[in-house]
Amino acid sequence: MKRFALLAALLAALPLTGIAGPATSPERQIDALFAQWNRPAVPGAVVAVIRDGKVVLTKRYGMADIERGVPMSPSAAFFIGSMSKQFTALAIHLLAHDGKLSLDDDVHRYLPDVPDFGKKITIRHLLHHTSGLRDYFDLMAMAGLRPGDVIAEDKALALIRRQRTLNFEPGQEWDYSNTGYVLLARIVEHVAGKPFPEFARERIFVPLGMTHTLFQQDYRTLVPGRVLSYVPGDTGGYQFAPVNISPVGDGGVLTTLGDLALWDRNFYDGRVGGMDVVRQMQVTGVLNDGKPIGYASGLFVHNYRALRLVEHGGTIGGYSTQLWRFPDQRLSVVVLANTADIDTYQTVRRIADMALDRVPGAAPAAPVAPAKTLKEVQLDPARLDALVGFYATSPQSGITFTKENGRLMALGMGFPKMPVFAYGERDFFARATDARFSFDPPGKDGIVAGGVLHWGQQDVPAMRTARPMPSAAELQRLEGDFYSDELHVLYSIAGRAGDLVLTYPGGTVTLGFNGERDYATGFGTIKYQCSADGCTGFSISTERARNVQFKRVALTGSR
Numbered sequence: 404m405k406r407f408a409l410l411a412a413l414l415a416a417l418p419l420t421g422i423a424g425p426a427t428s429p430e431r432q433i434d435a436l437f438a439q440w441n442r443p444a445v446p447g448a449v450v451a452v453i454r455d456g457k458v459v460l461t462k463r464y465g466m467a468d469i470e471r472g473v474p475m476s477p478s479a480a481f482f483i484g485s486m487s488k489q490f491t492a493l494a495i496h497l498l499a500h501d502g503k504l505s506l507d508d509d510v511h512r513y514l515p516d517v518p519d520f521g522k523k524i525t526i527r528h529l530l531h532h533t534s535g536l537r538d539y540f541d542l543m544a545m546a547g548l549r550p551g552d553v554i555a556e557d558k559a560l561a562l563i564r565r566q567r568t569l570n571f572e573p574g575q576e577w578d579y580s581n582t583g584y585v586l587l588a589r590i591v592e593h594v595a596g597k598p599f600p601e602f603a604r605e606r607i608f609v610p611l612g613m614t615h616t617l618f619q620q621d622y623r624t625l626v627p628g629r630v631l632s633y634v635p636g637d638t639g640g641y642q643f644a645p646v647n648i649s650p651v652g653d654g655g656v657l658t659t660l661g662d663l664a665l666w667d668r669n670f671y672d673g674r675v676g677g678m679d680v681v682r683q684m685q686v687t688g689v690l691n692d693g694k695p696i697g698y699a700s701g702l703f704v705h706n707y708r709a710l711r712l713v714e715h716g717g718t719i720g721g722y723s724t725q726l727w728r729f730p731d732q733r734l735s736v737v738v739l740a741n742t743a744d745i746d747t748y749q750t751v752r753r754i755a756d757m758a759l760d761r762v763p764g765a766a767p768a769a770p771v772a773p774a775k776t777l778k779e780v781q782l783d784p785a786r787l788d789a790l791v792g793f794y795a796t797s798p799q800s801g802i803t804f805t806k807e808n809g810r811l812m813a814l815g816m817g818f819p820k821m822p823v824f825a826y827g828e829r830d831f832f833a834r835a836t837d838a839r840f841s842f843d844p845p846g847k848d849g850i851v852a853g854g855v856l857h858w859g860q861q862d863v864p865a866m867r868t869a870r871p872m873p874s875a876a877e878l879q880r881l882e883g884d885f886y887s888d889e890l891h892v893l894y895s896i897a898g899r900a901g902d903l904v905l906t907y908p909g910g911t912v913t914l915g916f917n918g919e920r921d922y923a924t925g926f927g928t929i930k931y932q933c934s935a936d937g938c939t940g941f942s943i944s945t946e947r948a949r950n951v952q953f954k955r956v957a958l959t960g961s962r
Contacts, residue, residue, distance in 0.1 A: 429757050433462055436750050439776060440465040446633040446641060446721065446742035447475045450754065451660040453735040456668035461660060467630035467741065469641065480615060480628045480657045481739040482646055483724045484717025487618070487656035488584050489684070490603055490666075492530055492701035494591045496680045497606055503594050506530065513593045514586060516560075520569050526590065528573045529583035530700045531688030535569035536582040538947035539650075542566075544926040545943055545951060546890040547908025550634075550720075553622070553647040559585065560650075565889050570949045574691040577698060578947060581653035584701070588652025599651055610675050613662040618655045622647045626657050632721035634743040635834045637822055639779070641742065646720040654719055660737060663726060667735045670713075670728065685713060708759050709766040716748060725751040734758055777832045777839075779824040784809035789851055790829075790842055794865035796856055799917030802840070802865065813840070816915030817923040829854075840865075872901040873916045881919070881931060881938055885953035894953060927951075 433450060440447040447465015451458050463475040498504050506527040510517055517524075520535075528534040539559050540548075546562070548554070563582055570578055588599040595602045600618035608616045619626065633641040648654065658666075668674070673681045684700045697705045704713050710732065716725040725747040728735040736758075738751045749771070759765040787806045795801040803814045804823075811831060814820040815838075823831040829842040829851075839857040846852060856863040878898030885894045895906045896914070903914040905924070914922045914929070919938070922929040927943040940954040 430460070430462070432757060433754055436753055437462075437464040437745075440742065440745065443472075443474075444469060446631075446740070448738060448740035448742075448745055448747070448750075449475060449477055449479060449481075449660055450739075450750075451477075451664065451735075451737040452754065452758070453664050453667050453737070455733045456664070456671055458660070458664045465742070469631070469633065470643075475630065475741075476628070477660050478615070478628060479630045479739075480626055480659050481630055481724060481741065482619075482632070482654070482717075482719055482722045483656050483658055483739070484654045484719035484722055485581070486715050486717035486724050486726060487651070487654045489701035489715055490607060490618075490656060491584050491587050491591075491599075491652045492684055492699075493607060493676060493680070494599070494603055495526060495530065495587055496683055496700065497676055498591065498594050499683075500676060500680050504590070510586060510590065513590045516564055517586065518564060518566055522569065522573050524573045526587070527688070529587050531577070531696065531698055532579050532583060533574050533577055533688055533690065533696070534580060534583050535571045535573050535575070535578070536563070536580050536586075537566055537570055537949070537951075538580045538945075539563055539582045539585065541927070541945045541948035542890060542951070544909070545887075545945075545948065546892045547910075549909055551645045551647065554649060556620070556649040556651075560589075562890070565891070567889055567952075568950065570947070572691075577688070577690065577696045580947060584653035585650050586652070588650075591652075600655075607675055608662075611662075611665045611669055613658065613665050616656060616658040616662045616666075618651045619657055620649055620651050620655065622649055628659070629657060630741045632719075632741055634721045637834055639824075639834075644721040644743070646722070648719070654717065660739065663737055664735075667726070667728060670730065671733065707755075708768060709764060710759065710762070716751075718743075723747040727751050727755055729755070729759075732762060777824075777826040780826060782825045782828075787811050789845060789849065792851075792867050793870040794840075794854060794856075795868050796863050796865045799920055800915060800923070801868075801870070802856065803870070814913060817912060818925050819910065819912065870901060871916070873898075873918075877918065878903065878916065880933070883938075883955050884958050885940060886956045887951060887953045889951055893956075 437448060441464045445465050450462040452460040461477040463477055465475050467473045467475045467479050499506055507525050510524050510526060524534045539562055542562050591602055592599045600620050603618050632644045632646055634644045636642045670681055685702060685704055687699045687704050688696045690696060697703055702713050702715055706712060710729055712727060712729055714727040721741055721743045723740045723743060723745055725738045736751050736755045738747045740747050753771060756768045790811060791804055791806050793801055793803050800816045805812045811823050812820050813823045821833050821835050823833050825831050832839045837859055840854055842851050842854040851867060853866045856865050881903055882897050892908060896903055901916060903916055905912045905914055912924050919931050919933050927945045929941050929943050931938050931941045942950045942952055944950055
């Protein structure tokens with residue numbers, strides 16, 4: 404019996420696209436996953452199932468370009484975001500195989516302008532996300548990057564050069580960092596003596612026949628067949644989400660389903676690099692204490708349903724992508740979407756489960772809760788008056804609901820004000836975040852006493868109460884202008900109506916007030932540095948960029 408017979412129960416029955424006949428049951432199940440986007444005037448996705456190096460099923464849903472009425476096509480070109488990292492990793496491994504570098508070389512050998520943190524950072528650290536380097540995307544968000552802003556490569560590299568500390572000692576932890584892969588692309592340029600996109604084209608894309616794939620280093624480049632990127636609009640529908648990014652290595656690849664199938668085949672025949680390089684790419688890292696990690700070279704390697712899985716996804720703008728490969732079964736599933744409201748991780752998982760249910764040795768699939776699609780219902784605006792107020796979710800934070808122009812607005816501490824939409828009598832959701840709020844039924848006196856904030860997997864009780872109002876002296880202690888030399892950015896914090904309000908290049912954010920405790924924002928957590936003499940500054944941190952320092956400064960003409 405052929406070793407692929409274990410897949411025959413499902414995949415041998417899947418027709419190639421274009422063959423007439425009724426849809427099979429698996430196809431109908433896949434169609435059901437994308438039913439919300441299988442119509443005109445909305446963005447969508449393409450799907451491929453690859454068996455033994457050949458595409459056995461493709462599906463398409465929605466529109467590639469809503470404004471021009473261009474339907475989605477299996478040959479459409481997508482930005483694949485961080486899925487690009489595996490191509491950067493292969494470029495490094497090819498040079499290592501050529502004897503032109505070692506994975507254990509210090510990065511300063513090739514990039515002397517990278518700050519010297521007093522610790523050796525190797526190419527291997529960059530590949531495995533164990534370098535400790537802060538993520539430049541998080542740093543740019545702290546500096547005021549807004550959706551759609553242009554990210555020039557020289558600006559990103561300058562930001563990396565200005566960093567003073569690491570998140571941790573190299574090799575001590577695993578923490579995903581796009582910075583490492585931008586630097587890997589520059590190492591390739593240094594060693595190969597040519598632009599990284601040119602090296603990737605000559606050594607990877609052309610030999611594999613990937614004629615519709617490129618690293619786009621100039622965001623203005625025209626790419627035939629490119630699908631546009633969309634995100635849900637705050638008040639309904641969709642809006643265009645441009646991707647104006649020039650750095651490559653961490654991302655930057657545009658490609659198609661057909662070209663990804665050719666890439667997938669290379670993991671079985673080693674046409675580029677040979678099978679030894681292919682195997683090296685899938686060797687996972689090890690921390691300083693000997694603890695293994697589940698990340699190899701631009702690839703996550705772990706088990707799913709007791710079967711070996713090699714995978715990576717990517718998200719940028721409204722693009723969301725996933726490529727899952729089960730090498731022992733020679734089965735791969737690809738989902739490429741051009742809208743942020745398609746959960747490609749869950750959809751690729753569900754499609755893979757359809758095949759794995761018929762694979763001997765596969766563990767049972769974990770139950771998957773059906774996707775919940777929230778649809779707005781219309782409420783009489785007069786009914787919103789009873790919901791207006793402050794709802795405390797903890798002693799230090801809460802949500803303020805106001806009524807503006809007949810619509811309910813929500814202002815959470817550390818987030819911009821946003822509209823919320825009714826999907827039930829007392830249930831509301833925000834399009835901009837994964838958050839919902841359920842108000843309690845009114846009491847006998849007609850007053851709504853509280854509610855529940857549904858945030859991700861958490862249900863947080865909220866009590867309606869009077870907003871805590873700090874004194875002017877309490878606010879003044881934390882007010883001021885604060886500058887970060889690492890980011891080259893100024894934060895101005897002022898007291899307004901009992902809140903601390905942050906103004907920075909990215910806009911204005913209401914922090915609320917909770918004394919000298921931590922302040923959450925959508926781009927990091929602020930931690931004040933105070934003593935009896937006053938507050939001299941603060942740090943701001945995310946998981947990927949920790950302890951970026953701000954110092955109080957006195958500006959001419961400031962308070």
